[in-house]
């Protein structure tokens with residue numbers, strides 16, 4: 439997720455980016471590619487007085503890192519993209535800092551992300567503007583209450599992987615019928631992109647959009663019935679439940 443955010447922000451050419459990571463060749467390569475400053479300690483990072491610190495570390499080590507941020511300038515805004523720690527935990531560790539929680543998703547790397555964002559009440563209006571300005575450069579930002587962050591973050595953050603499984607299966611079905619893999623992949627991704635754009639632009643319910651494709655007695659309804667028979671809808675609902683209640 440850290441790489442995806444850096445890529446999306448680098449695409450805007452509007453930010454001086456800094457990456458903090460323990461020695462990791464993948465990150466050094468990315469820093470060469472995107473030309474961002476790489477630091478290896480929190481002390482180095484703090485000295486640079488960043489406007490924002492975005493946390494994208496595994497949940498298991500995040501609070502240790504947070505405890506090292508006590509000397510960070512309180513004007514710096516901390517944005518945690520880590521699933522699994524509450525605002526209260528961050529606030530107890532850093533009571534004088536401005537901290538918000540979000541769950542972005544991988545398409546932030548191409549500025550087409552969906553980021554669920556929780557802003558606590560103590561954040562000033564100007565900081566709120568700054569946070570939204572930043573995240574909106576990465577795609578769409580959806581403001582939610584903290585108790586909604588888990589399910590909204592699951593649907594927004596995990597589902598790109600579910601869609602990728604769908605894309606791969608769709609491409610497999612084309613390859614099974616003799617299409618080249620590259621063509622099948624492109625066809626599947628382009629179709630999902632178009633269907634999603636239509637859903638967003640028309641504002642129509644997905645069920646109505648589905649009905650528009652299903653000609654009476656036609657081919658699509660046969661496919662839809664097969665999806666229902668094979669538990670596709672239920673499989674999606676169970677996947678989200680499994681991801682959200684882990």
Ligand SMILES: NC(=O)C1=CN([C@@H]2O[C@H](COP(=O)(O)OP(=O)(O)OC[C@H]3O[C@@H](n4cnc5c(N)ncnc54)[C@H](O)[C@@H]3O)[C@@H](O)[C@H]2O)C=CC1
Nearest residue numbers: 439440458459460462494495496497519520521542544595
């Ligand atoms: N992968 C995704 O689509 C999303 C991930 N997240 C959150 O992002 C966080 C990271 O997830 P992934 O990127 O998938 O895992 P990852 O394992 O790919 O990345 C974790 C990164 O943290 C770095 N790291 C480890 N110790 C560190 C330290 N002490 N200081 C600085 N960096 C350190 C690792 O080198 C690695 O680059 C998790 O908390 C996850 O909940 C949130 C939304 C979406």
Ligand SMILES: O=C(O)[C@@H]1CCC=N1
Nearest residue numbers: 521541591592595596
């Ligand atoms: O798999 C995970 O834990 C993270 C949270 C949201 C998306 N990926």
